[in-house]
Amino acid sequence: MALFNRRSESSDGEGRQPVLSRHTEGREPVFDGVEVIEGYAVLRWETAVGGVGLAHNLRDGNGRPQSVISDLYSRHVERTSERYACVVVAQATTQVTEPYVPRLLACDIVGQHAEWSEQYETTWKQLSQVLGTPAPYWYATLRDPETIAAWRPGTPPAVVPACHVTNATTALAELAADEPDGSPAAQLCWGLARKIRRRDHESTTHDIEELRTNAEEGGDGAHLVLGAVPSPLRRAEEEEPSEMVRRAGWLAITERRDILAHRVADLSQQWDGGHDWHTGDFISVQPDTCKTAAEWAQRLMPADRGQAPTVLEKLLLDNARDAVSDELLHDPITGIPALRRKQRWAKDRPEDIFTLGLERLPTLAPLAAVTVSDGVTWIRTEDGQLWFAPARVGYGVSWGYGGTGTATLAQLLDRLLDDISAPAVQPREPDAPQGLFDLLRSTPQSGTTTYTRAQLAAARAA
Known part of the structure; x- marks a missing residue:
């Protein structure tokens, strides 16, 4: 249990006893309802x-008692300390000593202006002693606000479809419902929604079984009740849509501008980082670093700022950290948006163009040359077009050292020499020929270096 700060000390200098540890005989505890x-x-x-509040976060599995107290004070102002002596927040994480029992974090309100003690950990047993009854707990997959608001002591567990608060599948169902039957976007959304629901159901069912075992053995889990249990799965498990269907679905969704597409995309980013999107990682380009970068920047066209952003445009805008000003652009060759931005803090790099790479190149023209400059790898094809080297999110390419980034670039060039439309390299794929790796490892990281197709082929064969 954590120590308290000075605000939690009594006027005579003696340490203040936590509210949940105080003697509780006397007044019969009374449940006073739920406020959101x-x-x-x-x-x-x-x-x-005094008043004791048990809070469940409706936006995340966990939460901070201090945040709850601040929000309570915004609503009740000076009356907060009259209504609450202590706030407890139920966590999705578990107790260290009892891995199947959810943690409880608490803070006591100690002043007239919603001042609080330092956060401390308590137990369900201790909380139930103060409340006079086992307290209810909702798993993060079962936190339906209306169900929680309707709870009363003695209420049997509600039956709720399991869906984690951070992975709400409503947008998936709504988008799919508006799509033509069998469209890639509809198949993608239904498949992902069912996959998420099944995973949440299985994980929650397992956790409940472990919690009940803990309770039967006399653990702290014996001192709580479940506010809800997951409803049965009524649909047999199916194979998810093929990769081709998933990628076609995301290609259609990421071009859309409506709020449903944005919500579905946000869920995808939380779920798997956009694993099946056609885009790769973020790329920052300074046009004045080399002729290749300047050539690419010159082909960009202004985007229409008179309409809502596409999913990809919103992704760039949301991730343009510290940008003082920005100009939304469009690459007519790839269809990918770009953002010309000025940085607030990076005075030595005041302006760049922020964009996204692709996971594979939409061309059949063979590779003609590769240029590396200022952290960016450029691919030139024989038809004269310029592309960013394909790379997956979190698994980028590099050069000038003997590490993973160089090995990945060598693997990529090895396959692009044979098939320009080959996908970006994934982890644990076969190593590239040693000669190609050695060429890239010895390439200076500073300045600009270009290798022709003939040079790359010679290195590969060495």
Whole structure:
């Protein structure tokens, strides 16, 4: 249990005893209902030690008692300390000593202006002693706000479809419902929604079984009740759509401008980082670093800022950190957006163009040359077009040292020499020929270096 800060000390200098540890005989605890504030559902009891609130985060599995107190103060102002002596937040994470029991973090309100003690950890047993009854817990996959608001002591567990609060599948279902039957976007959304729901159902069912075992053995889990259990799965497990269908679905969705597409894309980023999107990682280009970068920058066209952003445009705008100003652009060759931005803090690199690479090149023209400059790898094809080297999110390419980035670039060039439309390299794929790796490892990281197709082929054969 953590120590308290100075605000939690009594006027005579003696340490203040945590609210949940105080003697609780006397007033019979009374449940006072539920209030929803800024993403938390707070169940309140009036007890012998004052008002006690048990909060569940409706936006995340975990939460901070201090955040709940601040939100309560915004609603109740000076009356906050009259209504609450202590706030407890149920966590999705588990107790260290009992791995199948959810943690409880608490803070006591100690002043007239919603001042609080330092956060401390408590137990379900201790909380139940203060409340006079086992407290309810909702797994993060079962936190339906209306269900929590309707709870009363003695209420049997509600039956709720399992869906984690951070992975709400509503947008997937709504987007799929508006699509033509069998469209790649519809197949993708239904498949992902069912996959998420099944995973959440299975994980929650497992956790409940472990919690019940803990309770039967006399652990801390014996001192809580479940607010909800997952409803049965009524559909047999199916194979997910093929990779071709998934990629076609995301290609269609990422070009859309509506809010449903944005919500579905946000869920995808949380779920797997956009694994099946046609785009790769973010790329920053300074046009004045080399002729190749300047050539690419000159072909960009202004985007139409008079309409809502596409999914990819919004992704760039959301991730353009520290940008003072920006100009949305469009690459007519790849269809990928770009963002000309000025940085607030990077005075030595005041302006760049922020964009996304592709996971494979949409061309059949053979590779003619590769240029590396200022952290960017450029591919020139025989038809004269210029492309970023394909790379997956979190698995980029590099040169000038003997590490993973150089090995990945060598693997990529090895396959692009044979098939320009080959996909970006994934982890644990076969190594490239040693000669190609050695060429890239010895390439200076500074300045600009270009290798022709003949030079790359010679290195590969060495």
